[in-house]
Amino acid sequence: MAYFKNTELLPERRGPAVVVSKSLDQNEQKSRAGRRGRRFGRISRQGFLFWLLSLGVLLFMYLAYFGLKMHFHGAVSSLGDVKEKLVKNAPEQSWRKPHRQRFSPCEVPFLDSVTYLLEPKDNVKFAHFSLGYIETEEKTPLNEARFGGHQTLEGREESYHAKNQTIYCGFVRKPDGYLNTGFDVDEKDKKYMNRCSVVVSSCIFGSSDFLRRPSRKVISEYSKKNVCFVMFVDEESFVKLSGDGNIPDENGNIGLWRIVIVRNLPYEDLRKTGKVPKLLSHRLFPSSRYSIWLDSKLRLNADPMQIIEYFLWRAGSEYAISNHYARHCVWEEVLQNKRLNKYNHSAIDEQFHFYQSDGLTKFDSSDPQIHLPSFVPEGSFIVRAHTPMSNLFSCLWFNEIDRFTSRDQLSFAYTYLKLRRLNPNKHFYLNMFKDCERRAITKLFHHRLP
Numbered sequence: 246m247a248y249f250k251n252t253e254l255l256p257e258r259r260g261p262a263v264v265v266s267k268s269l270d271q272n273e274q275k276s277r278a279g280r281r282g283r284r285f286g287r288i289s290r291q292g293f294l295f296w297l298l299s300l301g302v303l304l305f306m307y308l309a310y311f312g313l314k315m316h317f318h319g320a321v322s323s324l325g326d327v328k329e330k331l332v333k334n335a336p337e338q339s340w341r342k343p344h345r346q347r348f349s350p351c352e353v354p355f356l357d358s359v360t361y362l363l364e365p366k367d368n369v370k371f372a373h374f375s376l377g378y379i380e381t382e383e384k385t386p387l388n389e390a391r392f393g394g395h396q397t398l399e400g401r402e403e404s405y406h407a408k409n410q411t412i413y414c415g416f417v418r419k420p421d422g423y424l425n426t427g428f429d430v431d432e433k434d435k436k437y438m439n440r441c442s443v444v445v446s447s448c449i450f451g452s453s454d455f456l457r458r459p460s461r462k463v464i465s466e467y468s469k470k471n472v473c474f475v476m477f478v479d480e481e482s483f484v485k486l487s488g489d490g491n492i493p494d495e496n497g498n499i500g501l502w503r504i505v506i507v508r509n510l511p512y513e514d515l516r517k518t519g520k521v522p523k524l525l526s527h528r529l530f531p532s533s534r535y536s537i538w539l540d541s542k543l544r545l546n547a548d549p550m551q552i553i554e555y556f557l558w559r560a561g562s563e564y565a566i567s568n569h570y571a572r573h574c575v576w577e578e579v580l581q582n583k584r585l586n587k588y589n590h591s592a593i594d595e596q597f598h599f600y601q602s603d604g605l606t607k608f609d610s611s612d613p614q615i616h617l618p619s620f621v622p623e624g625s626f627i628v629r630a631h632t633p634m635s636n637l638f639s640c641l642w643f644n645e646i647d648r649f650t651s652r653d654q655l656s657f658a659y660t661y662l663k664l665r666r667l668n669p670n671k672h673f674y675l676n677m678f679k680d681c682e683r684r685a686i687t688k689l690f691h692h693r694l695p
Protein backbone atom coordinates (compact mmCIF):
# COMPACT_ATOMS: atom_id res chain seq x y z
CA MET A 246 0.00 0.00 0.00
CA ALA A 247 2.68 2.45 1.07
CA TYR A 248 4.69 1.55 -1.99
CA PHE A 249 1.82 2.32 -4.32
CA LYS A 250 1.14 5.53 -2.53
CA ASN A 251 4.66 6.76 -3.06
CA THR A 252 4.82 5.87 -6.72
CA GLU A 253 1.50 7.53 -7.19
CA LEU A 254 2.87 10.63 -5.64
CA LEU A 255 5.85 10.86 -7.92
CA PRO A 256 4.08 11.60 -11.22
CA GLU A 257 2.00 14.19 -9.42
CA ARG A 258 5.13 15.85 -8.21
CA ARG A 259 6.61 15.77 -11.68
CA GLY A 260 3.37 17.16 -13.05
CA PRO A 261 3.90 20.81 -12.15
CA ALA A 262 7.52 20.70 -13.33
CA VAL A 263 6.36 19.52 -16.75
CA VAL A 264 3.80 22.27 -16.90
CA VAL A 265 6.41 24.85 -16.04
CA SER A 266 8.77 23.80 -18.82
CA LYS A 267 5.87 23.75 -21.26
CA SER A 268 4.92 27.28 -20.43
CA LEU A 269 8.54 28.26 -20.83
CA ASP A 270 8.44 26.78 -24.32
CA GLN A 271 5.32 28.78 -25.06
CA ASN A 272 6.98 31.93 -23.81
CA GLU A 273 9.92 31.17 -26.00
CA GLN A 274 7.70 30.65 -29.02
CA LYS A 275 5.85 33.85 -28.27
CA SER A 276 9.05 35.74 -27.91
CA ARG A 277 10.30 34.22 -31.16
CA ALA A 278 7.13 35.28 -32.91
CA GLY A 279 7.66 38.70 -31.45
CA ARG A 280 11.14 38.77 -32.80
CA ARG A 281 9.91 37.86 -36.25
CA GLY A 282 7.19 40.49 -36.14
CA ARG A 283 9.34 43.43 -35.18
CA ARG A 284 12.80 43.15 -36.49
CA PHE A 285 14.39 46.17 -34.98
CA GLY A 286 14.24 48.18 -31.87
CA ARG A 287 12.47 45.78 -29.64
CA ILE A 288 14.36 42.71 -30.77
CA SER A 289 17.51 43.66 -29.07
CA ARG A 290 15.70 44.60 -25.90
CA GLN A 291 13.61 41.41 -25.86
CA GLY A 292 16.58 39.35 -26.83
CA PHE A 293 18.56 41.02 -24.12
CA LEU A 294 15.81 40.38 -21.59
CA PHE A 295 15.53 36.79 -22.77
CA TRP A 296 19.23 36.16 -22.40
CA LEU A 297 19.29 37.90 -19.07
CA LEU A 298 16.45 35.71 -17.91
CA SER A 299 18.17 32.58 -19.21
CA LEU A 300 21.36 33.63 -17.53
CA GLY A 301 19.45 34.19 -14.33
CA VAL A 302 17.91 30.76 -14.60
CA LEU A 303 21.29 29.20 -15.32
CA LEU A 304 22.85 31.02 -12.40
CA PHE A 305 20.02 29.90 -10.17
CA MET A 306 20.42 26.29 -11.26
CA TYR A 307 24.17 26.55 -10.81
CA LEU A 308 23.82 27.97 -7.34
CA ALA A 309 21.17 25.50 -6.41
CA TYR A 310 23.35 22.65 -7.55
CA PHE A 311 26.46 23.81 -5.76
CA GLY A 312 24.50 24.99 -2.80
CA LEU A 313 23.26 21.43 -2.50
CA LYS A 314 26.78 20.13 -2.92
CA MET A 315 28.11 22.52 -0.36
CA HIS A 316 25.56 21.42 2.20
CA PHE A 317 26.07 17.88 1.17
CA HIS A 318 25.55 16.28 4.55
CA GLY A 319 22.64 18.42 5.53
CA ALA A 320 20.99 17.94 2.18
CA VAL A 321 21.31 14.19 2.21
CA SER A 322 20.02 13.84 5.68
CA SER A 323 17.12 16.11 4.92
CA LEU A 324 16.37 14.05 1.84
CA GLY A 325 16.53 11.04 4.10
CA ASP A 326 14.10 12.76 6.41
CA VAL A 327 11.71 13.37 3.57
CA LYS A 328 11.85 9.75 2.58
CA GLU A 329 11.32 8.69 6.13
CA LYS A 330 8.39 11.05 6.45
CA LEU A 331 6.89 9.68 3.27
CA VAL A 332 7.23 6.15 4.54
CA LYS A 333 5.93 7.11 7.95
CA ASN A 334 3.06 9.11 6.57
CA ALA A 335 2.01 6.52 4.08
CA PRO A 336 0.40 4.11 6.54
CA GLU A 337 -1.10 7.00 8.41
CA GLN A 338 -2.65 8.30 5.23
CA SER A 339 -4.06 4.94 4.33
CA TRP A 340 -5.13 4.78 7.96
CA ARG A 341 -7.30 7.82 7.67
CA LYS A 342 -8.27 8.39 4.11
CA PRO A 343 -9.63 5.22 2.53
CA HIS A 344 -12.20 4.64 5.22
CA ARG A 345 -13.79 1.94 3.17
CA GLN A 346 -10.57 0.04 2.67
CA ARG A 347 -9.64 -0.09 6.30
CA PHE A 348 -13.01 -1.27 7.46
CA SER A 349 -13.70 -3.49 4.51
CA PRO A 350 -14.66 -7.11 4.96
CA CYS A 351 -12.25 -9.92 4.25
CA GLU A 352 -12.91 -13.33 2.88
CA VAL A 353 -14.16 -15.99 5.28
CA PRO A 354 -13.43 -19.49 3.93
CA PHE A 355 -16.71 -21.12 4.89
CA LEU A 356 -17.56 -24.63 3.80
CA ASP A 357 -19.60 -24.63 0.61
CA SER A 358 -22.38 -26.63 2.13
CA VAL A 359 -23.57 -27.60 5.57
CA THR A 360 -25.50 -30.63 4.35
CA TYR A 361 -22.89 -33.15 5.43
CA LEU A 362 -21.62 -31.23 8.40
CA LEU A 363 -20.70 -33.39 11.36
CA GLU A 364 -20.42 -32.00 14.85
CA PRO A 365 -17.06 -32.95 16.34
CA LYS A 366 -17.29 -35.49 19.14
CA ASP A 367 -17.43 -33.86 22.54
CA ASN A 368 -14.14 -32.06 22.57
CA VAL A 369 -12.15 -33.66 25.40
CA LYS A 370 -9.68 -30.83 25.53
CA PHE A 371 -12.33 -28.43 26.86
CA ALA A 372 -12.37 -28.14 30.63
CA HIS A 373 -14.99 -30.29 32.35
CA PHE A 374 -16.69 -29.16 35.50
CA SER A 375 -20.22 -28.64 36.58
CA LEU A 376 -21.70 -25.21 36.93
CA GLY A 377 -24.89 -24.41 38.82
CA TYR A 378 -26.68 -21.08 39.03
CA ILE A 379 -28.10 -19.33 42.06
CA GLU A 380 -31.84 -19.15 41.46
CA THR A 381 -33.12 -17.59 44.63
CA GLU A 382 -31.83 -15.35 47.37
CA GLU A 383 -33.39 -15.32 50.78
CA LYS A 384 -31.59 -12.92 53.01
CA THR A 385 -32.11 -9.71 51.09
CA PRO A 386 -34.14 -6.74 52.18
CA LEU A 387 -37.66 -7.10 50.83
CA ASN A 388 -37.50 -4.31 48.32
CA GLU A 389 -34.07 -5.04 47.11
CA ALA A 390 -34.56 -8.04 44.90
CA ARG A 391 -32.01 -7.72 42.14
CA PHE A 392 -31.83 -9.58 38.85
CA GLY A 393 -28.07 -9.97 39.33
CA GLY A 394 -28.39 -10.87 43.01
CA HIS A 395 -26.19 -9.62 45.82
CA GLN A 396 -22.79 -11.08 45.18
CA THR A 397 -20.12 -10.22 47.73
CA LEU A 398 -16.57 -9.38 46.69
CA GLU A 399 -15.38 -12.64 48.27
CA GLY A 400 -18.02 -14.56 46.37
CA ARG A 401 -16.98 -12.78 43.22
CA GLU A 402 -13.35 -13.81 43.75
CA GLU A 403 -14.37 -17.42 44.33
CA SER A 404 -16.60 -17.50 41.27
CA TYR A 405 -13.60 -17.02 38.99
CA HIS A 406 -12.39 -20.54 39.76
CA ALA A 407 -13.27 -23.09 37.11
CA LYS A 408 -14.60 -25.86 39.35
CA ASN A 409 -17.86 -27.48 40.37
CA GLN A 410 -19.77 -24.64 41.91
CA THR A 411 -22.97 -22.64 41.97
CA ILE A 412 -22.56 -19.05 40.88
CA TYR A 413 -24.52 -15.88 40.29
CA CYS A 414 -25.53 -15.53 36.67
CA GLY A 415 -28.58 -13.29 36.53
CA PHE A 416 -32.24 -14.45 36.89
CA VAL A 417 -32.07 -14.36 40.69
CA ARG A 418 -35.52 -14.45 42.31
CA LYS A 419 -37.08 -14.26 45.71
CA PRO A 420 -37.86 -17.71 47.10
CA ASP A 421 -41.61 -17.05 47.29
CA GLY A 422 -41.65 -16.59 43.54
CA TYR A 423 -43.82 -13.50 43.72
CA LEU A 424 -41.17 -10.89 43.64
CA ASN A 425 -39.88 -11.42 40.18
CA THR A 426 -36.73 -9.58 39.27
CA GLY A 427 -37.45 -9.33 35.61
CA PHE A 428 -36.88 -10.47 32.06
CA ASP A 429 -40.25 -12.22 31.91
CA VAL A 430 -41.34 -13.97 28.75
CA ASP A 431 -44.62 -15.74 27.92
CA GLU A 432 -44.93 -19.43 28.77
CA LYS A 433 -45.26 -20.47 25.15
CA ASP A 434 -42.11 -18.57 24.28
CA LYS A 435 -40.35 -20.18 27.19
CA LYS A 436 -41.37 -23.62 25.94
CA TYR A 437 -40.05 -22.79 22.51
CA MET A 438 -36.79 -21.46 23.94
CA ASN A 439 -36.33 -24.54 26.11
CA ARG A 440 -36.28 -26.73 23.02
CA CYS A 441 -33.64 -24.85 21.03
CA SER A 442 -30.28 -26.53 20.56
CA VAL A 443 -28.72 -23.96 18.23
CA VAL A 444 -29.71 -20.34 18.62
CA VAL A 445 -29.24 -17.10 16.79
CA SER A 446 -30.46 -14.24 18.94
CA SER A 447 -30.61 -10.50 19.11
CA CYS A 448 -32.63 -7.81 20.85
CA ILE A 449 -34.25 -4.44 20.34
CA PHE A 450 -34.96 -2.55 23.55
CA GLY A 451 -36.13 1.04 23.57
CA SER A 452 -36.87 1.03 19.80
CA SER A 453 -33.20 1.61 19.16
CA ASP A 454 -33.12 -0.21 15.82
CA PHE A 455 -35.21 -1.39 12.91
CA LEU A 456 -35.80 -5.08 12.44
CA ARG A 457 -33.08 -6.55 10.22
CA ARG A 458 -34.04 -9.91 8.84
CA PRO A 459 -31.32 -12.49 8.17
CA SER A 460 -30.57 -12.75 4.46
CA ARG A 461 -32.80 -15.69 3.60
CA LYS A 462 -30.93 -16.76 0.53
CA VAL A 463 -27.74 -17.52 2.45
CA ILE A 464 -29.47 -19.46 5.22
CA SER A 465 -29.47 -23.19 4.52
CA GLU A 466 -32.61 -25.30 4.60
CA TYR A 467 -31.04 -27.18 7.49
CA SER A 468 -30.72 -24.00 9.56
CA LYS A 469 -34.18 -22.78 8.65
CA LYS A 470 -35.52 -26.02 10.12
CA ASN A 471 -33.18 -26.56 13.05
CA VAL A 472 -31.87 -23.23 14.27
CA CYS A 473 -33.92 -20.93 16.51
CA PHE A 474 -33.80 -17.30 15.44
CA VAL A 475 -35.01 -15.27 18.39
CA MET A 476 -35.42 -11.51 18.54
CA PHE A 477 -36.09 -10.20 22.05
CA VAL A 478 -38.03 -6.96 22.13
CA ASP A 479 -39.57 -4.87 24.88
CA GLU A 480 -43.20 -3.84 24.58
CA GLU A 481 -42.33 -0.37 23.37
CA SER A 482 -40.22 -1.73 20.53
CA PHE A 483 -42.91 -4.27 19.69
CA VAL A 484 -45.45 -1.49 19.22
CA LYS A 485 -42.99 0.46 17.12
CA LEU A 486 -42.20 -2.54 14.94
CA SER A 487 -45.90 -3.13 14.40
CA GLY A 488 -46.16 0.50 13.34
CA ASP A 489 -43.48 -0.22 10.72
CA GLY A 490 -45.70 -3.00 9.39
CA ASN A 491 -43.79 -5.81 11.08
CA ILE A 492 -46.63 -7.95 12.39
CA PRO A 493 -45.77 -11.46 13.62
CA ASP A 494 -47.66 -14.39 12.09
CA GLU A 495 -49.67 -16.85 14.21
CA ASN A 496 -46.43 -18.52 15.39
CA GLY A 497 -44.98 -15.23 16.51
CA ASN A 498 -42.57 -15.04 13.58
CA ILE A 499 -41.56 -12.20 11.33
CA GLY A 500 -39.62 -13.91 8.59
CA LEU A 501 -37.07 -16.13 10.28
CA TRP A 502 -37.16 -14.17 13.54
CA ARG A 503 -39.36 -15.38 16.31
CA ILE A 504 -40.34 -12.23 18.17
CA VAL A 505 -40.22 -12.73 21.95
CA ILE A 506 -41.63 -9.92 24.04
CA VAL A 507 -39.75 -9.27 27.28
CA ARG A 508 -41.69 -7.71 30.13
CA ASN A 509 -40.58 -6.36 33.47
CA LEU A 510 -37.14 -5.26 32.32
CA PRO A 511 -34.53 -5.95 35.00
CA TYR A 512 -32.61 -2.67 34.71
CA GLU A 513 -33.62 0.91 34.10
CA ASP A 514 -30.59 1.19 31.85
CA LEU A 515 -31.68 -0.41 28.58
CA ARG A 516 -28.10 -1.01 27.54
CA LYS A 517 -27.61 -3.05 30.69
CA THR A 518 -30.83 -4.92 29.98
CA GLY A 519 -29.52 -5.66 26.50
CA LYS A 520 -26.57 -7.51 28.02
CA VAL A 521 -28.90 -10.17 29.42
CA PRO A 522 -29.72 -11.81 26.07
CA LYS A 523 -26.31 -10.87 24.73
CA LEU A 524 -24.26 -12.67 27.36
CA LEU A 525 -26.65 -15.12 28.96
CA SER A 526 -27.95 -17.15 26.04
CA HIS A 527 -27.00 -20.35 27.88
CA ARG A 528 -29.46 -19.36 30.58
CA LEU A 529 -32.26 -18.24 28.27
CA PHE A 530 -31.90 -21.37 26.15
CA PRO A 531 -31.04 -23.99 28.76
CA SER A 532 -30.75 -26.95 26.40
CA SER A 533 -28.88 -25.12 23.66
CA ARG A 534 -25.34 -26.14 22.83
CA TYR A 535 -24.42 -23.35 20.46
CA SER A 536 -25.43 -19.75 20.17
CA ILE A 537 -24.72 -16.80 17.96
CA TRP A 538 -25.38 -13.30 19.15
CA LEU A 539 -25.68 -10.31 16.89
CA ASP A 540 -26.54 -6.73 17.76
CA SER A 541 -29.73 -5.48 16.16
CA LYS A 542 -27.76 -3.02 14.06
CA LEU A 543 -26.41 -6.03 12.14
CA ARG A 544 -28.04 -8.18 9.50
CA LEU A 545 -26.93 -11.79 9.47
CA ASN A 546 -25.42 -12.54 6.10
CA ALA A 547 -24.20 -16.12 6.49
CA ASP A 548 -25.51 -19.48 7.51
CA PRO A 549 -25.37 -20.15 11.29
CA MET A 550 -23.98 -23.65 10.86
CA GLN A 551 -21.24 -22.40 8.56
CA ILE A 552 -20.43 -19.79 11.19
CA ILE A 553 -20.26 -22.39 13.98
CA GLU A 554 -18.17 -24.72 11.85
CA TYR A 555 -15.68 -22.03 10.92
CA PHE A 556 -15.31 -20.05 14.14
CA LEU A 557 -15.65 -22.87 16.66
CA TRP A 558 -15.17 -26.35 15.26
CA ARG A 559 -12.43 -25.64 12.75
CA ALA A 560 -10.67 -23.26 15.13
CA GLY A 561 -10.98 -25.73 18.03
CA SER A 562 -12.47 -23.01 20.19
CA GLU A 563 -15.43 -22.68 22.51
CA TYR A 564 -15.93 -18.94 22.31
CA ALA A 565 -15.39 -16.58 19.39
CA ILE A 566 -15.54 -12.81 19.35
CA SER A 567 -13.94 -10.26 17.03
CA ASN A 568 -11.38 -7.71 18.09
CA HIS A 569 -12.10 -4.03 17.88
CA TYR A 570 -11.26 -2.47 14.53
CA ALA A 571 -9.31 0.43 16.02
CA ARG A 572 -8.66 0.10 19.72
CA HIS A 573 -6.66 -2.59 21.51
CA CYS A 574 -6.06 -1.10 24.93
CA VAL A 575 -8.62 -0.60 27.68
CA TRP A 576 -6.96 2.75 28.43
CA GLU A 577 -7.94 3.95 24.94
CA GLU A 578 -11.42 2.51 25.34
CA VAL A 579 -11.92 4.39 28.61
CA LEU A 580 -10.88 7.65 26.95
CA GLN A 581 -13.16 7.01 24.00
CA ASN A 582 -16.10 6.19 26.26
CA LYS A 583 -15.62 9.46 28.07
CA ARG A 584 -15.05 11.43 24.89
CA LEU A 585 -18.33 10.20 23.45
CA ASN A 586 -20.02 10.47 26.86
CA LYS A 587 -21.08 6.85 26.67
CA TYR A 588 -21.52 6.54 30.39
CA ASN A 589 -21.28 8.33 33.73
CA HIS A 590 -17.57 9.24 33.95
CA SER A 591 -17.15 8.56 37.64
CA ALA A 592 -18.73 5.14 37.26
CA ILE A 593 -16.25 4.38 34.47
CA ASP A 594 -13.38 5.56 36.65
CA GLU A 595 -14.56 3.46 39.56
CA GLN A 596 -14.61 0.34 37.39
CA PHE A 597 -11.32 1.17 35.69
CA HIS A 598 -9.48 1.81 38.97
CA PHE A 599 -10.84 -1.38 40.43
CA TYR A 600 -9.50 -3.32 37.46
CA GLN A 601 -6.11 -1.63 37.58
CA SER A 602 -5.75 -2.44 41.25
CA ASP A 603 -6.56 -6.06 40.38
CA GLY A 604 -3.91 -6.45 37.74
CA LEU A 605 -5.31 -5.04 34.49
CA THR A 606 -2.39 -3.83 32.40
CA LYS A 607 -2.04 -1.91 29.20
CA PHE A 608 -2.19 -3.96 26.05
CA ASP A 609 1.29 -5.04 24.98
CA SER A 610 1.30 -7.06 21.79
CA SER A 611 4.86 -8.25 22.47
CA ASP A 612 3.86 -9.98 25.70
CA PRO A 613 3.80 -13.73 24.96
CA GLN A 614 1.49 -14.36 27.92
CA ILE A 615 -1.40 -12.48 26.38
CA HIS A 616 -2.60 -14.71 23.53
CA LEU A 617 -5.11 -12.06 22.59
CA PRO A 618 -4.79 -9.85 19.52
CA SER A 619 -6.56 -7.08 21.41
CA PHE A 620 -7.90 -6.24 24.86
CA VAL A 621 -10.92 -4.55 23.31
CA PRO A 622 -13.54 -6.66 21.54
CA GLU A 623 -16.03 -5.54 18.96
CA GLY A 624 -18.74 -7.36 20.83
CA SER A 625 -21.60 -7.02 18.38
CA PHE A 626 -21.15 -10.59 17.14
CA ILE A 627 -20.36 -13.55 19.41
CA VAL A 628 -20.26 -17.27 18.62
CA ARG A 629 -20.36 -19.70 21.53
CA ALA A 630 -20.31 -23.35 22.34
CA HIS A 631 -22.08 -23.75 25.67
CA THR A 632 -19.23 -25.54 27.39
CA PRO A 633 -18.58 -25.08 31.12
CA MET A 634 -15.67 -22.69 30.57
CA SER A 635 -17.55 -20.65 28.00
CA ASN A 636 -20.62 -20.45 30.24
CA LEU A 637 -18.49 -19.51 33.21
CA PHE A 638 -16.85 -16.72 31.24
CA SER A 639 -20.26 -15.45 30.09
CA CYS A 640 -21.54 -15.37 33.67
CA LEU A 641 -18.42 -13.65 35.00
CA TRP A 642 -18.54 -11.07 32.24
CA PHE A 643 -22.22 -10.45 32.90
CA ASN A 644 -21.59 -10.06 36.63
CA GLU A 645 -19.02 -7.36 35.90
CA ILE A 646 -21.64 -5.48 33.91
CA ASP A 647 -24.16 -5.99 36.68
CA ARG A 648 -21.71 -4.67 39.27
CA PHE A 649 -20.16 -1.84 37.28
CA THR A 650 -21.11 -0.20 33.98
CA SER A 651 -22.93 -1.61 30.96
CA ARG A 652 -19.86 -0.94 28.81
CA ASP A 653 -18.87 -4.54 28.17
CA GLN A 654 -15.78 -3.56 26.23
CA LEU A 655 -14.30 -2.23 29.46
CA SER A 656 -14.70 -5.51 31.33
CA PHE A 657 -13.93 -8.08 28.65
CA ALA A 658 -10.13 -8.23 28.95
CA TYR A 659 -10.17 -7.99 32.72
CA THR A 660 -12.60 -10.89 32.99
CA TYR A 661 -10.69 -12.98 30.47
CA LEU A 662 -7.27 -12.33 32.04
CA LYS A 663 -8.49 -12.95 35.56
CA LEU A 664 -10.18 -16.18 34.55
CA ARG A 665 -6.94 -17.37 32.96
CA ARG A 666 -4.81 -16.19 35.85
CA LEU A 667 -6.83 -18.08 38.43
CA ASN A 668 -7.06 -21.25 36.33
CA PRO A 669 -3.57 -21.94 34.98
CA ASN A 670 -4.40 -25.60 34.41
CA LYS A 671 -7.75 -25.13 32.73
CA HIS A 672 -7.52 -23.48 29.38
CA PHE A 673 -10.24 -21.31 27.93
CA TYR A 674 -10.28 -21.71 24.15
CA LEU A 675 -11.19 -18.24 23.01
CA ASN A 676 -10.93 -17.34 19.36
CA MET A 677 -10.56 -13.61 18.91
CA PHE A 678 -10.97 -13.20 15.21
CA LYS A 679 -10.42 -10.29 12.87
CA ASP A 680 -13.09 -7.65 12.69
CA CYS A 681 -13.00 -7.78 8.88
CA GLU A 682 -14.40 -11.30 9.15
CA ARG A 683 -17.29 -10.03 11.22
CA ARG A 684 -17.90 -7.46 8.53
CA ALA A 685 -18.00 -10.19 5.93
CA ILE A 686 -20.82 -12.09 7.60
CA THR A 687 -22.93 -9.25 8.96
CA LYS A 688 -24.11 -6.08 7.36
CA LEU A 689 -23.99 -2.97 9.50
CA PHE A 690 -26.85 -0.48 9.64
CA HIS A 691 -27.21 2.74 11.53
CA HIS A 692 -29.23 2.78 14.72
CA ARG A 693 -32.76 4.07 14.52
CA LEU A 694 -32.86 7.76 15.38
CA PRO A 695 -35.29 8.65 18.17
Ligand SMILES: *[C@@H]1O[C@H](CO)[C@@H](O)[C@H](O)[C@H]1NC(C)=O
Binds near residue numbers: 374409
Ligand atom coordinates in the same frame (compact mmCIF):
# COMPACT_ATOMS: atom_id res chain seq x y z
C1 LIG B 1 -17.86 -32.27 39.64
O1 LIG B 1 -19.13 -32.65 39.16
C2 LIG B 1 -19.13 -33.79 38.33
C3 LIG B 1 -20.51 -33.98 37.75
O2 LIG B 1 -21.48 -33.38 38.52
C4 LIG B 1 -18.64 -35.00 39.12
O3 LIG B 1 -18.62 -36.16 38.30
C5 LIG B 1 -17.26 -34.70 39.62
O4 LIG B 1 -16.81 -35.78 40.43
C6 LIG B 1 -17.23 -33.41 40.42
N1 LIG B 1 -15.86 -33.08 40.74
C7 LIG B 1 -15.48 -32.75 41.94
C8 LIG B 1 -14.03 -32.42 42.11
O5 LIG B 1 -16.24 -32.71 42.88
Ligand SMILES: *[C@@H]1O[C@H](CO)[C@@H](O)[C@H](O)[C@H]1NC(C)=O
Binds near residue numbers: 589590591592595
Ligand atom coordinates in the same frame (compact mmCIF):
# COMPACT_ATOMS: atom_id res chain seq x y z
C1 LIG C 1 -22.36 8.46 38.50
O1 LIG C 1 -21.69 7.43 39.13
C2 LIG C 1 -21.39 7.67 40.49
C3 LIG C 1 -20.50 6.57 40.99
O2 LIG C 1 -20.93 5.29 40.59
C4 LIG C 1 -22.70 7.80 41.27
O3 LIG C 1 -22.44 8.03 42.62
C5 LIG C 1 -23.50 8.94 40.67
O4 LIG C 1 -24.77 9.01 41.28
C6 LIG C 1 -23.70 8.74 39.17
N1 LIG C 1 -24.30 9.92 38.58
C7 LIG C 1 -25.35 9.84 37.78
C8 LIG C 1 -25.84 11.14 37.23
O5 LIG C 1 -25.90 8.81 37.49
